[in-house]
Amino acid sequence: xxxxxxxxxxxxxxxxxQAGVSTATVSRVLSGADEVSGDLQNRVLETVQALNxxxxxxxxNLRKQATNIIxxxxxxxxxPFFTSVMRGIQDVLQExxxxxxxxxxxxxxxxxxxxxxxxxxxxxxGIIFTPSQTDYSLxxxxxxGLPTVAVDRRPLGLTVDSVTVDNINSIRVAIRHLIEMGxxxxxxxxxxxxxxxxxxRLRGYxxxxxxxxxxxxxxxxxxxxxxxxxxxxxxxNLLDLPEPPTAVLTANNLMTLGALQAIxxxxxxxxxxxxxxGFDDMVWAASLQPPLTVVAQPTYDIGRTAASLLLExxxxxxxxxxxxxxxxxxxxxxxxxxxxxx
Amino acid sequence: xxxxxxxxxxxxxxxxxQAGVSTATVSRVLSGADEVSGDLQNRVLETVQALNxxxxxxxxNLRKQATNIIxxxxxxxxxPFFTSVMRGIQDVLQExxxxxxxxxxxxxxxxxxxxxxxxxxxxxxGIIFTPSQTDYSLxxxxxxGLPTVAVDRRPLGLTVDSVTVDNINSIRVAIRHLIEMGxxxxxxxxxxxxxxxxxxRLRGYxxxxxxxxxxxxxxxxxxxxxxxxxxxxxxxNLLDLPEPPTAVLTANNLMTLGALQAIxxxxxxxxxxxxxxGFDDMVWAASLQPPLTVVAQPTYDIGRTAASLLLExxxxxxxxxxxxxxxxxxxxxxxxxxxxxx
DNA sequence: TTGAAAGCGCTAACAT
DNA sequence: ATGTTAGCGCTTTCAA
Numbered sequence: 001x002x003x004x005x006x007x008x009x010x011x012x013x014x015x016x017x018q019a020g021v022s023t024a025t026v027s028r029v030l031s032g033a034d035e036v037s038g039d040l041q042n043r044v045l046e047t048v049q050a051l052n053x054x055x056x057x058x059x060x061n062l063r064k065q066a067t068n069i070i071x072x073x074x075x076x077x078x079x080p081f082f083t084s085v086m087r088g089i090q091d092v093l094q095e096x097x098x099x100x101x102x103x104x105x106x107x108x109x110x111x112x113x114x115x116x117x118x119x120x121x122x123x124x125x126g127i128i129f130t131p132s133q134t135d136y137s138l139x140x141x142x143x144x145g146l147p148t149v150a151v152d153r154r155p156l157g158l159t160v161d162s163v164t165v166d167n168i169n170s171i172r173v174a175i176r177h178l179i180e181m182g183x184x185x186x187x188x189x190x191x192x193x194x195x196x197x198x199x200x201r202l203r204g205y206x207x208x209x210x211x212x213x214x215x216x217x218x219x220x221x222x223x224x225x226x227x228x229x230x231x232x233x234x235x236x237n238l239l240d241l242p243e244p245p246t247a248v249l250t251a252n253n254l255m256t257l258g259a260l261q262a263i264x265x266x267x268x269x270x271x272x273x274x275x276x277x278g279f280d281d282m283v284w285a286a287s288l289q290p291p292l293t294v295v296a297q298p299t300y301d302i303g304r305t306a307a308s309l310l311l312e313x314x315x316x317x318x319x320x321x322x323x324x325x326x327x328x329x330x331x332x333x334x335x336x337x338x339x340x341x342x
Numbered sequence: 343x344x345x346x347x348x349x350x351x352x353x354x355x356x357x358x359x360q361a362g363v364s365t366a367t368v369s370r371v372l373s374g375a376d377e378v379s380g381d382l383q384n385r386v387l388e389t390v391q392a393l394n395x396x397x398x399x400x401x402x403n404l405r406k407q408a409t410n411i412i413x414x415x416x417x418x419x420x421x422p423f424f425t426s427v428m429r430g431i432q433d434v435l436q437e438x439x440x441x442x443x444x445x446x447x448x449x450x451x452x453x454x455x456x457x458x459x460x461x462x463x464x465x466x467x468g469i470i471f472t473p474s475q476t477d478y479s480l481x482x483x484x485x486x487g488l489p490t491v492a493v494d495r496r497p498l499g500l501t502v503d504s505v506t507v508d509n510i511n512s513i514r515v516a517i518r519h520l521i522e523m524g525x526x527x528x529x530x531x532x533x534x535x536x537x538x539x540x541x542x543r544l545r546g547y548x549x550x551x552x553x554x555x556x557x558x559x560x561x562x563x564x565x566x567x568x569x570x571x572x573x574x575x576x577x578x579n580l581l582d583l584p585e586p587p588t589a590v591l592t593a594n595n596l597m598t599l600g601a602l603q604a605i606x607x608x609x610x611x612x613x614x615x616x617x618x619x620g621f622d623d624m625v626w627a628a629s630l631q632p633p634l635t636v637v638a639q640p641t642y643d644i645g646r647t648a649a650s651l652l653l654e655x656x657x658x659x660x661x662x663x664x665x666x667x668x669x670x671x672x673x674x675x676x677x678x679x680x681x682x683x684x
Numbered sequence: 685t686t687g688a689a690a691g692c693g694c695t696a697a698c699a700t
Numbered sequence: 701a702t703g704t705t706a707g708c709g710c711t712t713t714c715a716a
Contacts, residue, residue, distance in 0.1 A: 011709060022687045027711055035685060058465045059709030062404040062692050069443075069464075077425045078625075086419060090446065099464060101411075102444045104432060122411075122441060123400045228625060260629040283420075283570060284626040287602040353693060364703045369695055377701055401693030404708050687716080692709105699704075 010053045019047040030055060061123060070310065071101045071119035073112065073129040074151075080282050081253060081299055082130070085151060088303020089128060096311060098125065107132045107226075120146065126310045131155035134194050147313040149306045153196035154323060161309045163302050163324045167197055170295045170328040171204025171249065172211060174277045177293075177330055178247045179212050182339035183275050187220045187245030189234040189255050195226070201251040201279070220245055224255065231258025239266060239274075246274060246339065253280035260288070276335045290334030298326050352395045361389040372397060403465060412652065413443045413461030415454065415471040416493075422624050423595060423641055424472070427493060430645020431470060438653060440467065449474045449568075462488065468652045473497035476536050489655040491648045495538035496665060503651045505644050505666045509539055512637045512670040513546025513591065514553060516619045519635075519672055520589045521554050524681035525617050529562045529587030531576040531597050537568070543593040543621070562587055566597065573600025581608060581616075588616060588681065595622035602630070618677045632676030640668050 016023040021040055028036050029044040036044075047053075061067045070093055074082040090100055101124060105112035112132055116139075119127055126147035137157035150162040178186055188205045191198025202221070209216055222237045224230030231250060235258065238245055250256040256278035268274055270290055278285065281296035305324055313319055358365040363382055370378050371386040378386075389395070403409045412435055416424040432442055443466060447454035454474055458481075461469055468489035479499035492504040520528055530547045533540025544563070551558055564579045566572030573592060577600065580587055592598040598620035610616055612632055620627065623638035647666055655661055 012711095013709080023710080024687060024689095024712075025685090028686090031711080037685065040686080054463060056404075056465075056709050057463050058400070058404045058407065058409070059692090060711080062398075062400045062694085062708085063710045063712085065400065065692065067400070077419075077428060078422065080420065080422065083419045083425055086444075087446070090444075099443055099460060100445070101441055102428075102432075103436075103442070104429070118441060121396060121399050123398075228629075254625070257626055257629040260631075264629070264631045264633070282626075283596070284599055284624075287570075287599040287606070287630075289602075289606045289631060291606070354695095355693080365693090366695075366704080367702060370702085373695080379701065382702080398693050401708090402695080404692085404710085405694045405696085407708065685716105688714090690711105690713085692711090694708090695706105697704105697706085700702085 010051045012053070012055065015044070015047050015051055015053050018051060019043045065123070067123045067125055068098050069101050069122060069124045070098050070307075071103070071115075071122070071124040071127045071129070073103045073105055073115050073119070073127065075105050075107045075130050075132050077102065077104055079254065081152075081280055081297065084299035085303035085306070088300040088305075089307040090303075092304050092307035092311070105130070105132050109133045116142070126314055128306050128310060131158075131196070145317070147310055147317065149310045149313075151302055151306045156196075159321055161306075161313060161322050161324075163306045163309065163326065164196075165297050165302070165326050165328050167200035168204035168207060170279075170297075170330075171201050171251075172208040173328075173330050174249055174295055175205070175208030175212065177332065178249070178275060178277065178336060179214075181247075181275065181336055183247035183336075184214065185220070185243070185245045185247070186214075187222070187238045187248040189231055189238070189248060189250040189252075189259055190221055190223045191226050191230075191251050191255070192223055198223075198226075198251060205249065224258075226252040226254055228254045228258040228261070231255030232262045233258070235259035235262035239263075239268075244274075247271075247276070247336070248274060249277050250279050253278065253282050256280070256282075256292070256294075260292075270335050271337045271339070275337070275339065277330075278335075281331055285331075286333070288335070290337070293333045293336035294331050296329045296331050298328070301326060352393045354395070354397065357386070357389050357393055357395050360393060361385045407465070409465045409467055410440050411443050411464060411466045412440050412649075413445070413457075413464070413466040413469045413471070415445045415447055415457050415461070415469065417447050417449045417472050417474050419444065419446055421596065423494075423622055423639065426641035427645035427648070430642040430647075431649040432645075434646050434649035434653070447472070447474050451475045458484070468656055470648050470652060473500075473538070487659070489652055489659065491652045491655075493644055493648045498538075501663055503648075503655060503664050503666075505648045505651065505668065506538075507639050507644070507668050507670050509542035509670075510546035510549060512621075512639075512672075513543050513593075514550040515670075515672050516591055516637055517547070517550030517554065519674065520591070520617060520619065520678060521556075523617065523678055525589035525678075526556065527562070527585070527587045527589070528556075529564070529580040529590040531573055531580070531590060531592040531594075531601055532563055532565045533568050533572075533593050533597070534565055540565075540568070540593060547591065566600075568594040568596055570596045570600040570603070573597030574604045575600070577601035577604035581605075581610075586616075589613075589618070589678070590616060591619050592621055595620065595624050598622070598634070598636075602634075612677050613679045613681070617679070617681065619672075620677075623673055627673075628675070630677070632679070635675045635678035636673050638671045638673050640670070643668060 103115040128149045130152045136155040148160045154162045222234035224234040278294045281294045285292040445457040470491045472494045478497040490502045496504045532544045564576035566576040620636045623636045627634040
């Protein structure tokens with residue numbers, strides 16, 4: 001730790017006095033290359049050092065009516081997807097001396113609005129968030145002039161930058177892979193249709209089957225909350241079918257866990273009795289027996305991209321808005337192995 | 343969203359004028375039950391509503407030289423342990439209108455110090471953090487007067503409140519359980535000895551064996567980073583032993599995943615060929631085949647407790663310091679099943 | 685290039 | 701019980 005002897009109470013005034021200049025000059029020196037002669041520049045810098053002066057961020061904030069705080073709001077930080085995104089964001093923002101304020105919305109519009117208001121009240125410089133509502137037309141006004149980037153989902157009725165993944169294609173690729181491995185009866189564990197990603201991934205399932213000229217059997221689609229229990233129930237419903245699927249695709253990482261739980265509870269063998277492809281490559285995916293084939297989202301890059309987008313807009317508010325769509329990657333492991341031992 | 347038409351520029355002055363009172367009175371009304379007559383009180387409140395006035399937090403911060411921001415610094419938010427703790431913290435702090443600033447230290451002292459300084463510069467009201475250094479005597483001065491709570495680990499040389507778990511007893515209980523299930527050769531996958539929890543859990547292993555009158559075989563202890571790869575290597579070292587263990591205990595959740603990976607790579611059966619008890623009850627523990635026996639930490643409560651402790655100190659800085667130690671719980675699942683099918 | 689001075693919007697003495 | 705007023709520490713016109 002610095003040799004700062006107790007909370008610094010050194011102000012710009014004292015630095016100015018000590019250096020024999022005005023506070024304005026000190027401020028100019030510290031706020032980057034303004035028009036200050038090298039002579040004074042050095043004198044100020046030395047005094048700053050000598051006095052161990054740290055500008056008071058609070059005063060700066062008030063004066064500039066702006067902070068170096070970015071608000072990050074997601075549905076649930078306990079979902080590893082978001083912590084990975086957060087990491088990407090932090091790595092980018094830290095370089096530019098921004099700090100991150102975090103909050104959970106729990107997919108609850110009231111909570112979400114509350115936190116957005118709180119962010120605003122804190123004077124955040126910008127916001128990165130995961131929309132959980134179906135319509136944001138009323139927010140356009142609220143977010144006017146407040147740089148905002150949506151991640152994971154695009155907010156309907158709101159003109160902001162966004163970073164999402166190609167959900168539709170993700171599932172198509174997964175289906176093609178299953179077909180190639182010999183699976184033809186493919187179940188789909190979907191999220192609730194009010195969610196952006198759930199909708200897209202379901203669409204991917206439909207398109208994927210069309211690609212392969214396989215008729216859609218609505219019975220093979222089971223919906224649920226994006227949660228472990230939601231996945232477990234959906235999987236159970238699938239397995240209770242008179243003619244259950246031989247392979248299953250999940251639309252969300254927590255649902256994957258629930259699906260696995262249901263499969264294990266019936267002591268079914270993966271992939272012999274049922275092949276599984278999960279969404280998101282979580283840390284545990286490789287530690288399962290058998291290791292899990294997954295659609296891997298570029299979580300860290302989603303975060304980095306979102307933060308970069310925000311930084312750009314902070315610098316130039318009039319930039320055209322961008323919807324960036326990143327590609328996912330199918331990571332093939334043993335849970336979708338060749339269908340041969342039926 | 344509120345019907346706030348564009349960023350509010352309504353100040354306390356305008357409210358005062360409109361209501362026909364002084365700014366001081368408005369301030370008094372808004373900052374809780376001060377001495378203001380019911381008459382004026384209502385008049386002010388109405389005007390506030392009518393004008394949709396929101397106090398400027400930035401001005402408030404400067405004037406009070408304090409914010410409603412709490413800094414939360416952990417080694418790695420991608421570890422689910424910390425997000426669960428964070429959730430507990432947020433649930434408590436949100437009620438009191440505090441917001442949470444987050445940062446990762448990556449077990450890196452420089453990063454940790456940097457973020458602590460950043461927190462300070464932001465004028466945080468308090469700090470909750472996971473110490474990753476071995477000596478904090480130099481920080482005592484820095485944190486003077488800045489309410490601080492340590493979680494998960496106690497910082498050596500620093501007098502602050504802390505919330506940890508009973509690591510020693512946790513491992514003892516796990517060992518007793520393994521013995522009861524018929525396992526006598528128990529390996530231990532430990533963290534690096536500079537970490538508070540690693541040290542305590544290792545001690546628990548030693549004491550646990552003593553409890554059972556089992557001699558300590560140093561070969562059965564393998565150290566590594568608190569990471570998946572660290573756990574994998576340690577497990578491999580254990581399995582490469584001439585006389586490998588029949589059961590293994592891990593000291594950290596990520597290491598558990600690595601250990602499982604190593605076991606699966608050798609196609610060994612759990613628990614028949616090797617029983618496993620992990621540390622931390624992560625979401626995936628129940629989705630494994632077989633489900634994993636774990637030492638469950640009260641993660642959410644750790645967070646709630648830490649936040650409550652901080653709140654108490656915020657209200658009363660002169661309270662005696664507390665080291666709160668919470669109990670863990672052994673959750674028995676199939677991975678530590680009866681040893682019978684050797 | 686530098687300094688003087690006016691606030692940013694609020695709260696807390698102090699005065700009434 | 702209420703109003704007046706002096707800042708909190710900084711940045712940024714404006715003037716020199």
